[in-house]
Amino acid sequence: MCIEWAGEQDWDRIKGYAKEHGSEVLLGVHSVHVDEKWKVTSVLSIASYNDNVEMVKLTLEAGFDNKEAMYLAAQTSMKNSDNSTILRLLLEHGLDPNIDLQVEGLVEGIYNLLMSAAAAGHIDHAIALLDHGANVNKTMVRPDGHVVSPLAFTICFGGHDYFRLFLTRGAIPTTSDVLYVFTLCLKACKGEDPRLSRDVAIQIFATFLHLGKPDSDVVRDKFNLAPPSYHDPTIANITKHYLQGRPFCCFVCEALTAASRSKLHMCPCRNVAYCSKDCQVKHWKEHKVQCTGPLNERGESEAMVKKRSKTGKGVAAGEADVGVAEGAVAEGAGATGKNGKKGKKGRGKKK
Ligand SMILES: [Zn+2]
Ligand SMILES: [Zn+2]
Structure with missing residues (x-):
């Protein structure tokens, strides 16, 4: 019943019920249901899915603290809402912004919350996570063994604003980030990346060098690695200026x-x-x-x-x-x- 309510807005009825039976009745929602994969169905996640702020609040205030459910609610909310109200509520009620369910063996091959925020496309979510202590340099290992940083992740989605945010919040580019940025930006300039226009790629590139201040030797090295036919004149010029200070x-x-x-x-x-x-x-x-x-x-x-x-x-x-x-x-x-x-x-x- 509580789960059904998660999508509703009939507050008088829900609150009346909670008042009559004690707010912990909402903890019934806890009855965590793990389906064949890993999803946890709870009032919290359904309420997040429906962007039902009141119900999320009620549930959290009743003491709900299942971390898988909170993690899932955060993921769901980032996908379904263009504001960070629910995400902030979850963080204020104990959601760990650096929660790593992958390491704990609960979730496989999923990106961390900061990466999901970058993928979902609402910068507010990333700001909320960073405000609550998300580690901007926390990498994840993909099932294929690749190590992905939040910074590199933002480029996949052509998010210059995220990219800039992560750098201003202390992202330190790794050597593989430098290679990644070069590869992606040069490919985009050639028109080979449908997700990234040349203009955005150039802007990402300039921001990367200016704010990320990657090691000059690494930059020179990675630039020279690219075949000359990929040496976009603007990227080449920016690189030259950077190396000359x-x-x-x-x-x-x-x-x-x-x-x-x-x-x-x-x-x-x-x-x-x-x-x-x-x-x-x-x-x-x-x-x-x-x-x-x-x-x-x-x-x-x-x-x-x-x-x-x-x-x-x-x-x-x-x-x-x-x-x-x-x-x-x-x-x-x-x-x-x-x-x-x-x-x-x-x-x-x-x-
Ligand atoms: Zn300016
Ligand atoms: Zn001056």
């Missing part, structure tokens, strides 16, 4: 072009580039400590000149107003422009 995307949002033009705006120090004044302002507080200010015609910063001549005075570069940097953008823009729109058009021929 030059900016190739907006420091703040990884955009490859400015909103109003094809070239990014370079900070006069030429170490960072931005897509817009907004992004530059956002980053200025952090960057002003490192910013060496504009370079002279010999490519030297003010500090370098000062050191050389020991006579330099004037404003310390770090104190320059953001407006100054913006004003000086035009001359510097060429450097980033080459990996920006030009590369995107498939040429990147500017030397």
